[in-house]
Structures are given as C-alpha cells and as structure tokens.
Amino acid sequence: MESNLTLYRIFNSVAATGNISRSSKELFISQPAVSKAVQTLEDNLKMTLFIRSSRGVRLTEEGALLYEYTKSAFDTLSEGESTLLRMKELGIGHLRIGVSNTLCKYILLPYLKDFIKKYPHIKITIECQSTYKTLELLGQNKIDIGLIGRPANLKGMDFYEIQKIEDIFVSTQAYLDNLNQQLSKSHRRKPAISPEDTLDIISNSNVLLLDEKNITRLYVEDYFTRNNIKTNQLLEVSSMDLLIEFAKIGLGISCVIKEFVQDELTSKELIELPLNPPLEKRAVGFSYCKDAFLSQAVKHFIDFYKERSLR
Structure with a gap:
C-alpha cells in the first residue's frame, strides 16, 4: 500500500463530512494538514478524488468508489474495537x-x-x-x-x-482368595495380606496397567525396577476407568489412583493391597x-x- 492508513483515514472523514473544516475538527488536526493529506493521496493514486468549491468538497466518480472501500474498512475496524471491548467487559x-x-x-x-x-x-x-x-x-x-x-x-x-494423587494396586477379595488357594498348595497363607505377600501376589497375577504412552505407566514400571518386582502376566488398558472396571469383575490386579476409587474401597468392592515401600504420591x-x-x-x-x- 503506497499510501499509509492515516491518509485514508483523513480521506474517509472528508468524504463522510463533505467539508474539510468539519473533518479538521473531527480529527483534531489543522485544516491545512487535512488539505495536504488529501492532496498527497491524490498524488499517490494519480487521480482526483474531490471536486473543490466554496461550499466544500464532493467526491468524483473515482473518489466515490474509493470511499465505498474505506468506509467498509473503517466500519470493520470500529466493529472490531467494539467487539474487543465487549470481550473484555463480559x-x-x-x-x-x-x-x-x-x-x-x-x-x-x-x-x-x-x-x-x-x-x-x-x-x-x-x-x-x-x-x-x-x-x-x-x-x-x-x-x-x-x-x-x-x-x-x-x-x-x-x-x-x-x-x-497416590497410585495403588487393587483387586476383588474373590480374586485374592482364588489366587491364595493356588499359591498355598504347599503351605497355608495367612488370612491378612502383608506387603511381602503383595509382592508375591503381583508376581503371580494378571497385572493391569495403562498403556506405555502414559506417564503413570512409566512411573509404575520404574517402581517395579527399583524394587525388583517381576510380573507374570501383564495386560495393557487404555484408560483408568477400564482399569477400575476390569478389577471389579475380577480380571486381575489393577494399578489405579486411590483418590478415584474411594467409594469402591469404602464398600470393599475393591481391596487395596499394601505395598512396602509404597508408591510415592505424585503432584x-x-x-x-x-x-x-x-x-x-x-x-x-x-x-x-x-x-x-x-x-
């Protein structure tokens, strides 16, 4: 754009008022400055935009065409400003x-x-x-x-x-009882589950974890590595909700977030397996x-x- 926005703004004002004096007052600039800006724009475009007379100015055919565009442009800018102010207020x-x-x-x-x-x-x-x-x-x-x-x-x-949040391992009591029977063929396991029992249970259970693209999965696997825990059968699940539901139907032992299964733990629909050391809470x-x-x-x-x- 050879002419800057200020020249078009002054042109638009003069075209709207039809008078350089009124445009000068509207724009808070001197009449000579308005006249000079209009002349500069005409020189840049190499055409006459206004016909001057003692009564004021009127648009030429070319000026009227240009005014259609400048009026639309400045109306759009004004609407944009109003929208921004409304956004801020509301x-x-x-x-x-x-x-x-x-x-x-x-x-x-x-x-x-x-x-x-x-x-x-x-x-x-x-x-x-x-x-x-x-x-x-x-x-x-x-x-x-x-x-x-x-x-x-x-x-x-x-x-x-x-x-x-705290990651824990849970399962149904029925699943634990069934697993206990399988593991205690040689000796009877104590009714209460100790942290040592949990490590043995995890090593011999279906363990349900989130898929490998999840940060929780990496956190749990790091815990397994640090504590030398081996898993016998690992099942990958795509969501925490599915981990909870699969644990509730007795499919295996799920690693879930404790804060999200409080109701199931309270009703004993799911049983938390004790860990030593426990998984550290995460922020x-x-x-x-x-x-x-x-x-x-x-x-x-x-x-x-x-x-x-x-x-």
Missing part, C-alpha cells in the same frame, strides 16, 4: 485446555463447572490425550493450559500444584509456557484455579 474469550481422560473426568470437570458459572461467555476447548502429548501441544502453543502430573523436567513451563496441577502470550481468558482461568486452591 469476559468473552477462548480457552484451550489439554488433559488426559482420567484427569479430565476426576479433577478438571469440577473446576470447569465452577469456572463456567463465573465466566459463562468464555469458549472452552478440551484436548484429551496423554500428558506427554499435552506438554508437546503446550510447547507448540496449540493449547493454553495443561492439567498434568508434574513431569521430572518442566522445561520452561510454569506448574501450579492443585493436589496429590497434579495446571501448567502453561512461561513465555506464551496469555489472553484474558487464560488469565481469568489462572486466577480462578489459584484462588480455588486456597479455599
């Missing part, structure tokens, strides 16, 4: 959150329920995938916030812990790139979860 915006299916169901949904009540105009997009994929999308600025288990290396990420929280641009919607959500965690 809290309108777009928030993109990355999270695993498990954390989405058990942790994120309660946050979103209260957040939406406070900011009903914010559009929310949920990307459900593994923590590793969430971290990748954060690094590519394809999502704004990630709800993740704290990784070993945050690599330029801000992480705000909201709770701890779960919201994360975002420190150098990323934070929209108003993202800032609202950050303030929201920090405020909620203090209650």
Whole structure:
C-alpha cells in the first residue's frame, strides 16, 4: 500500500463530512494538514478524488468508489474495537485446555463447572490425550493450559500444584482368595495380606496397567525396577476407568489412583493391597509456557484455579 492508513483515514472523514473544516475538527488536526493529506493521496493514486468549491468538497466518480472501500474498512475496524471491548467487559474469550481422560473426568470437570458459572461467555476447548502429548501441544502453543502430573523436567513451563494423587494396586477379595488357594498348595497363607505377600501376589497375577504412552505407566514400571518386582502376566488398558472396571469383575490386579476409587474401597468392592515401600504420591496441577502470550481468558482461568486452591 503506497499510501499509509492515516491518509485514508483523513480521506474517509472528508468524504463522510463533505467539508474539510468539519473533518479538521473531527480529527483534531489543522485544516491545512487535512488539505495536504488529501492532496498527497491524490498524488499517490494519480487521480482526483474531490471536486473543490466554496461550499466544500464532493467526491468524483473515482473518489466515490474509493470511499465505498474505506468506509467498509473503517466500519470493520470500529466493529472490531467494539467487539474487543465487549470481550473484555463480559469476559468473552477462548480457552484451550489439554488433559488426559482420567484427569479430565476426576479433577478438571469440577473446576470447569465452577469456572463456567463465573465466566459463562468464555469458549472452552478440551484436548484429551496423554500428558506427554499435552506438554508437546503446550510447547507448540496449540493449547493454553495443561492439567498434568508434574513431569521430572518442566522445561520452561510454569506448574501450579492443585493436589496429590497416590497410585495403588487393587483387586476383588474373590480374586485374592482364588489366587491364595493356588499359591498355598504347599503351605497355608495367612488370612491378612502383608506387603511381602503383595509382592508375591503381583508376581503371580494378571497385572493391569495403562498403556506405555502414559506417564503413570512409566512411573509404575520404574517402581517395579527399583524394587525388583517381576510380573507374570501383564495386560495393557487404555484408560483408568477400564482399569477400575476390569478389577471389579475380577480380571486381575489393577494399578489405579486411590483418590478415584474411594467409594469402591469404602464398600470393599475393591481391596487395596499394601505395598512396602509404597508408591510415592505424585503432584497434579495446571501448567502453561512461561513465555506464551496469555489472553484474558487464560488469565481469568489462572486466577480462578489459584484462588480455588486456597479455599
């Protein structure tokens, strides 16, 4: 564009008012400056845009055509400014959150329920995938916030812990009784399960774990390696919900998150197997790139979860 936006803005004002004096007052610049700007634009375009007279100015055919475009452009800009102000006043915006299916169901949904009540105009997009994929999308600025288990290396990420989770092994009492009968053919096992029994049970059971692309799976396998635990039969499952359901039907021993099976443990539908040493609790929280641009919607959500965690 050979002529800058200021020249078109002055042209648009003169065309709308039909008078250089009124345009000067509207734009808060001198009449000579207005006249010079119009002349400069005409020189740049190499055509006459106005016919001057003692009563003011009127558009030429070329000027009228150009005015159709400048009026549309400046009306669009004005509408854009109004929309931005309305977004700011009403809290309108777009928030993109990355999270695993498990954390989405058990942790994120309660946050979103209260957040939406406070900011009903914010559009929310949920990307459900593994923590590793969430971290990748954060690094590519394809999502704004990630709800993740704290990784070993945050690599330029801000992480705000909201709770701890504990990984445990569970099964039905019927499955344990049946396994106990098989393992005690040579000697009778004690009714109560000790941590030492658990290691023996895991080594001789169907062990159900999340698939290899999950950060929880790597955490558990690291525990197995450090404690020299061998598994006889390993079954991979794609979600925490399936791990819980398969354990409840007696398919084997599932590694699940304790906070998500409290009802089943209380009713004794599932039995927790004691571990020594236990799996250390892990931190779960919201994360975002420190150098990323934070929209108003993202800032609202950050303030929201920090405020909620203090209650």
